[in-house]
Amino acid sequence: MEDTDSIIIDTATRIFQDLGAPRTILNARDESWKQALWDTLEEAGLTQAWTPDDLGGAGADIADGFDVLRVAGEYAVSIPLAETLLAGWLLARADIVVPQGPMTVAPARRGERIELDADGALRGTARKIPFARDAGGIAVLARRGNDAVVALVDCADCAIAAGKNLAGDALDTVCFDGVIPQIVELAPDGIDEDALFQMGAAARTAQIAGGLRGILDMSVDYAQERVAFGRPIGKFQAVQHNLARLGGETAAAIAAVGAVADRLGRSASFDDQVLFEVAAAKTRVGEAAGEGAAIGHQVHGAIGFTDEHILHRYTMRLWSWREDFGSESVWAVRLGEMVAARGADALWPMVTAQ
Amino acid sequence: MASAIEFDPIRLPPEAEALRLEVRAFLDEQIAEGTFDPNTAPKTDGFSREFSRKLGAKGWIGMTWPKKYGGHERSFLERYVVTEELRAVAAPTRAHFTADRQSGPVLLKYAPEEIKLDVLPRITRGECCFCIGMSEPNTGSDLFAASARATKADGGWLLNGAKIWTTNAHHAEYMIGLFRTSPATTENRRHGLTQFLVDMKNTPGIAVNPIRFMNGMHDFNEVVFEDAFISDNHVLGEIDSAWKQATTELAYERSGPERFLETLYTLVELVRALGDRPDTRGAEGVGRLVAQLHTMRRMSVSVNGMLQAGKEPMLEGSIVKELGTNWEQALPGRVRELAAFIDEETGNRATLDDLLQHAILIAPKLTLQGGTTEILRGIVARGLGLR
Numbered sequence: 001m002e003d004t005d006s007i008i009i010d011t012a013t014r015i016f017q018d019l020g021a022p023r024t025i026l027n028a029r030d031e032s033w034k035q036a037l038w039d040t041l042e043e044a045g046l047t048q049a050w051t052p053d054d055l056g057g058a059g060a061d062i063a064d065g066f067d068v069l070r071v072a073g074e075y076a077v078s079i080p081l082a083e084t085l086l087a088g089w090l091l092a093r094a095d096i097v098v099p100q101g102p103m104t105v106a107p108a109r110r111g112e113r114i115e116l117d118a119d120g121a122l123r124g125t126a127r128k129i130p131f132a133r134d135a136g137g138i139a140v141l142a143r144r145g146n147d148a149v150v151a152l153v154d155c156a157d158c159a160i161a162a163g164k165n166l167a168g169d170a171l172d173t174v175c176f177d178g179v180i181p182q183i184v185e186l187a188p189d190g191i192d193e194d195a196l197f198q199m200g201a202a203a204r205t206a207q208i209a210g211g212l213r214g215i216l217d218m219s220v221d222y223a224q225e226r227v228a229f230g231r232p233i234g235k236f237q238a239v240q241h242n243l244a245r246l247g248g249e250t251a252a253a254i255a256a257v258g259a260v261a262d263r264l265g266r267s268a269s270f271d272d273q274v275l276f277e278v279a280a281a282k283t284r285v286g287e288a289a290g291e292g293a294a295i296g297h298q299v300h301g302a303i304g305f306t307d308e309h310i311l312h313r314y315t316m317r318l319w320s321w322r323e324d325f326g327s328e329s330v331w332a333v334r335l336g337e338m339v340a341a342r343g344a345d346a347l348w349p350m351v352t353a354q
Numbered sequence: 355m356a357s358a359i360e361f362d363p364i365r366l367p368p369e370a371e372a373l374r375l376e377v378r379a380f381l382d383e384q385i386a387e388g389t390f391d392p393n394t395a396p397k398t399d400g401f402s403r404e405f406s407r408k409l410g411a412k413g414w415i416g417m418t419w420p421k422k423y424g425g426h427e428r429s430f431l432e433r434y435v436v437t438e439e440l441r442a443v444a445a446p447t448r449a450h451f452t453a454d455r456q457s458g459p460v461l462l463k464y465a466p467e468e469i470k471l472d473v474l475p476r477i478t479r480g481e482c483c484f485c486i487g488m489s490e491p492n493t494g495s496d497l498f499a500a501s502a503r504a505t506k507a508d509g510g511w512l513l514n515g516a517k518i519w520t521t522n523a524h525h526a527e528y529m530i531g532l533f534r535t536s537p538a539t540t541e542n543r544r545h546g547l548t549q550f551l552v553d554m555k556n557t558p559g560i561a562v563n564p565i566r567f568m569n570g571m572h573d574f575n576e577v578v579f580e581d582a583f584i585s586d587n588h589v590l591g592e593i594d595s596a597w598k599q600a601t602t603e604l605a606y607e608r609s610g611p612e613r614f615l616e617t618l619y620t621l622v623e624l625v626r627a628l629g630d631r632p633d634t635r636g637a638e639g640v641g642r643l644v645a646q647l648h649t650m651r652r653m654s655v656s657v658n659g660m661l662q663a664g665k666e667p668m669l670e671g672s673i674v675k676e677l678g679t680n681w682e683q684a685l686p687g688r689v690r691e692l693a694a695f696i697d698e699e700t701g702n703r704a705t706l707d708d709l710l711q712h713a714i715l716i717a718p719k720l721t722l723q724g725g726t727t728e729i730l731r732g733i734v735a736r737g738l739g740l741r
Binding site: 337 | 359360361362363365374437438442475618621622623625626628629630631632634636637638639641642644645646647648649650651652655656670673677678720728730731733734735737739740741
């Protein structure tokens with residue numbers, strides 16, 4: 001496990017350092033870097049980390065996929081990597097061979113339903129679908145009556161209304177009315193919209209944790225380089241304390257993601273323990289995103305607020321990712337309701353069961 | 355730099371979970387017998403010689419220590435489980451806890467053999483209370499500025515000066531105290547400090563003066579030394595080189611579950627008061643608090659996994675304490691907000707209010723004891739390469 005972890009992390013890190021460095025991207029005149037980065041990730045098998053070997057994927061452990069997403073978050077790149085991993089995961093649950101190329105998933109919000117009619121056509125609209133217009137295919141969790149099914153849909157067949165998140169990344173509305181999926185398979189027991197949301201939320205926590213690590217690194221570097229009032233600002237205790245707090249928030253996010261990856265890796269189904277772990281992580285990591293972004297900006301001062309600096313690539317994505325698949329408020333309500341239903345005397349046993 | 359921060363997702367091993375059930379059964383029994391009452395325990399001084407002896411008889415003090423010295427050679431994670439279960443019900447562990455957590459490990463590492471053989475088994479039997487003599491009047495946590503001194507005398511040392519904020523000095527059999535034995539040098543500001551084992555019951559020249567809290571409780575003391583004689587075999591570690599010893603032992607002190615569970619009872623009572631169908635505001639509030647608690651605990655377990663692996667996780671331990679004590683300090687205020695609209699006639703409302711009042715009054719202390727937030731953030735900053 002140690003060696004595997006290291007190899008995957010090292011591979012991902014090298015690829016992002018070479019092809020996804022924020023400064024390089026910020027200075028780029030066009031978006032050709034995206035194709036180069038994507039092709040390299042795909043060739044290394046990282047885009048299919050959550051797809052089994054026999055369905056077109058890399059067959060890596062679930063935890064390895066989270067490591068890849070954490071590394072990707074450290075570079076805060078705007079590519080549908082998490083979404084493609086999720087699509088691979090979802091299609092694989094229904095034994096559907098996963099196509100190459102960027103993908104995304106739907107639905108992405110609680111309460112939305114996509115129906116599969118008797119004539120084999122989909123019906124329904126899904127909002128806030130990340131990267132829909134950049135993807136080739138969408139892995140859809142739909143309902144045929146009350147049965148959950150997994151469908152592979154070609155993006156070209158859908159009506160996509162462009163939207164964007166705070167960072168300018170695609171966050172589109174997809175209308176599936178009348179679309180005939182390429183493949184439909186029955187979803188296994190326990191794979192439903194909520195399972196997809198939990199996986200999506202967990203993926204975002206990994207990206208946020210990586211983003212926080214990136215902000216911490218650049219903030220520490222900046223504090224040691226920037227001289228004001230005769231010395232590096234990192235020598236002022238107030239700045240040190242802010243960075244220590246940022247270190248604490250980053251540490252909490254890293255620990256939460258580690259716990260979720262571990263829980264998902266050892267669980268056979270989306271049981272209450274998984275829900276507890278995911279809800280706790282999305283809540284706490286979402287809070288860390290807000291705190292960490294604020295501190296990062298405070299340490300960097302005015303330059304960090306400018307377009308020419310790379311900080312905003314991180315902070316705007318953190319503010320966006322904390323919303324996706326349910327904000328920390330949404331997941332906190334779910335966790336709070338779970339705790340309340342079990343009662344006060346079950347609270348401590350619930351916490352210590354993790 | 356941040357890659358230096360790691361919190362592996364340690365899960366507690368099966369033997370630790372089996373032990374948890376045993377501890378819970380024991381605690382249920384003690385509560386039923388009236389040994390302590392979780393509903394009122396947080397408001398007491400948490401000091402019970404009787405209870406400490408019972409835990410000692412169970413083998414739950416000095417759990418990780420060698421059997422030769424009365425220990426039980428169990429793992430750090432098993433000790434973690436016992437500690438958190440005791441803390442979760444506010445069991446009265448203060449008579450032995452300091453000795454178990456940090457004084458005992460210091461003796462194990464630095465005391466002469468005859469001291470180990472004499473004192474450690476008394477700790478594990480629950481018969482020995484320790485206090486820590488580090489902070490001084492006018493210097494607080496600034497150990498560099500320590501001025502209480504030990505001067506060489508025939509066969510030992512004479513202690514003079516004072517220590518302050520010394521928890522449980524009025525009960526303690528022993529203190530491990532930090533004293534200046536030589537002036538600091540220009541090359542090494544850390545030079546000249548030595549740790550001593552001080553017999554608080556049998557040493558002439560020691561005066562313990564109570565320092566009362568604003569809520570009326572007595573926990574802290576000032577300890578004044580006037581020509582108190584300590585024999586040579588009570589020196590711990592190397593003369594003049596105690597700095598590393600003192601700062602290293604803080605890693606043990608700073609990462610345990612007691613660093614974020616001090617006010618847990620307010621959250622439990624809040625959940626009870628909100629009932630099984632809270633409104634959205636209540637559900638979100640509880641959900642956030644539980645998410646924060648869970649994450650803190652995952653970090654704390656992880657640090658104890660590092661200790662078990664023989665590491666000295668100074669950075670991670672300080673992060674856990676900084677986040678943990680700030681959390682437990684903020685918790686009563688948050689519970690107060692969430693409880694604001696609960697009917698005052700609700701079943702456990704009186705208990706909640708009673709415990710909440712206590713928690714609000716002790717909250718300021720939680721980020722002061724064992725190193726203030728500012729000290730901890732300084733340590734974290736050093737770990738990030740800024741100092």
